[in-house]
Amino acid sequence: MKKTLLFFCVVLLLTNYNGYAQRKCGIVQVKNALIAKDANWQNKIEAQRSSLQSMADNYLQQKASGAAKTTAASPIPVIFHIVVTADQLTQMGGYTGVQTRCDSQIAVLNCDFNRENSDSTIIPSGWKPLYASVGIRFGLAHTQPNGWSTPGYEVIIISNSDNGFMPGSDGYYSDVKHTAKGGIDAWDVTKYLNVWCFNFADGGNLGLTLAKSMASGATANEEGISLTWLALGKQTIAGDLKFPSGGKFIRGRTLTHEMGHFFEIWHTWGDDFGKCAWNGGVDDGIADTPPEADHKYGIPTDTIPGGTIYDDCILNGTAPMQPIGVASLDFMNYTDDVAMAMFTTQQAAAMAAHVAPSGESYSLTQNPGLLNWPANAGVAPVGMDNGLNIFPNPSDGIFNITFNDITDELKNINVVDVVGQQVQSIIPVHAQKDYSIDLSGMSKGIYFVRCNFASGSITRKILLQ
Numbered sequence: 001m002k003k004t005l006l007f008f009c010v011v012l013l014l015t016n017y018n019g020y021a022q023r024k025c026g027i028v029q030v031k032n033a034l035i036a037k038d039a040n041w042q043n044k045i046e047a048q049r050s051s052l053q054s055m056a057d058n059y060l061q062q063k064a065s066g067a068a069k070t071t072a073a074s075p076i077p078v079i080f081h082i083v084v085t086a087d088q089l090t091q092m093g094g095y096t097g098v099q100t101r102c103d104s105q106i107a108v109l110n111c112d113f114n115r116e117n118s119d120s121t122i123i124p125s126g127w128k129p130l131y132a133s134v135g136i137r138f139g140l141a142h143t144q145p146n147g148w149s150t151p152g153y154e155v156i157i158i159s160n161s162d163n164g165f166m167p168g169s170d171g172y173y174s175d176v177k178h179t180a181k182g183g184i185d186a187w188d189v190t191k192y193l194n195v196w197c198f199n200f201a202d203g204g205n206l207g208l209t210l211a212k213s214m215a216s217g218a219t220a221n222e223e224g225i226s227l228t229w230l231a232l233g234k235q236t237i238a239g240d241l242k243f244p245s246g247g248k249f250i251r252g253r254t255l256t257h258e259m260g261h262f263f264e265i266w267h268t269w270g271d272d273f274g275k276c277a278w279n280g281g282v283d284d285g286i287a288d289t290p291p292e293a294d295h296k297y298g299i300p301t302d303t304i305p306g307g308t309i310y311d312d313c314i315l316n317g318t319a320p321m322q323p324i325g326v327a328s329l330d331f332m333n334y335t336d337d338v339a340m341a342m343f344t345t346q347q348a349a350a351m352a353a354h355v356a357p358s359g360e361s362y363s364l365t366q367n368p369g370l371l372n373w374p375a376n377a378g379v380a381p382v383g384m385d386n387g388l389n390i391f392p393n394p395s396d397g398i399f400n401i402t403f404n405d406i407t408d409e410l411k412n413i414n415v416v417d418v419v420g421q422q423v424q425s426i427i428p429v430h431a432q433k434d435y436s437i438d439l440s441g442m443s444k445g446i447y448f449v450r451c452n453f454a455s456g457s458i459t460r461k462i463l464l465q
């Protein structure tokens with residue numbers, strides 16, 4: 001049966017985050033791009049989808065017999081590559097906002113993937129038995145591939161005249177994943193889960209994922225998740241950080257949804273333009289997500305006692321197929337952040353199979369050391385006080401900072417005013433000894449430069465005159 005399609009015409013002002021009227025993800029865009037390159041991808045993707053259920057069943061059998069671990073060995077190190085304009089960085093709340101967003105985003109992922117989300121109270125009784133833990137945990141990377149420290153994110157500022165990144169000839173914004181093309185290269189994809197945050201210059205997508213099975217050969221270093229810059233993190237206090245469309249995507253679920261694609265599960269409705277599986281449509285390959293015609297937007301009003309809502313796939317012949325409704329509250333639907341709260345048992349099992357010892361993402365769970373700040377080597381950083389110079393001081397605008405030693409423990413350099421308000425922050429570049437602070441245009445007076453290291457900090461007073 002063919003469902004009535006609703007066509008939404010959303011006029012997007014390209015730099016206007018209010019343009020996101022509802023969720024849209026680029027997984028179909030990726031799929032189409034792969035098929036355009038090589039027609040065999042059609043069969044590969046269909047084979048992958050039809051193998052999902054047996055993959056989940058096998059995992060659950062192994063788990064029941066004790067042969068499979070119920071949780072990953074260690075959290076997966078996540079690195080956020082943030083490629084934004086100076087104006088966009090300001091809208092994100094500056095470096096402090098970026099840190100807050102990254103911290104809250106990791107917390108959201110850990111709750112959502114481990115059945116710990118406090119808003120699970122919205123799950124109706126009919127769905128409660130399916131509310132599942134994937135058992136995968138995540139953490140901010142604190143050691144870079146070369147052994148240097150990292151806060152778990154890196155920020156590259158692009159020109160304000162740039163409006164982010166277009167899909168490009170490959171169709172999935174790969175330029176942002178290459179330093180040589182104005183983005184940031186991936187970190188070792190066998191050890192880190194790479195997330196790029198930037199503006200999708202063609203508008204519309206909140207996120208887009210290139211899963212491991214989709215990336216190989218020349219594109220191997222492009223695997224990972226692309227996220228629109230303003231969907232990063234969770235709003236913890238009303239209005240504390242800006243998010244698309246104000247309230248729709250404020251709980252960090254865009255990355256939860258994309259992470260589902262990273263672990264190779266699909267949208268619950270199968271992306272088949274409104275069809276049912278028994279009538280020419282495609283299912284999501286997962287048995288415990290009921291047949292579903294098309295995506296659900298917004299915050300659906302549940303109409304089934306103990307369940308959610310029906311849609312056009314309610315009947316196959318005369319057999320009711322949706323006794324508890326469709327999976328509108330599933331993380332792999334298109335509802336608003338506040339309306340989604342769970343993965344199902346078999347979605348969880350299909351994803352967990354990827355981090356089991358024979359799974360494609362197993363290696364990501366085997367590097368707990370990357371979650372730690374690097375151990376101090378040689379002299380403790382705070383002991384390097386004498387090796388740090390700031391000049392000229394006083395200055396009428398530019399202050400130069402030079403570290404006389406390799407500052408591999410340096411996490412950031414923050415400048416605060418006399419009332420403790422942060423006015424500038426610098427993320428160190430590994431092996432770089434020289435930095436400058438530009439306070440031109442700031443009020444004259446005393447400021448403090450705080451150099452934060454893994455084991456302590458050094459604060460110096462400077463005078464702007």
Ligand SMILES: [Zn+2]
Nearest residue numbers: 025026027257
């Ligand atoms: Zn999606």
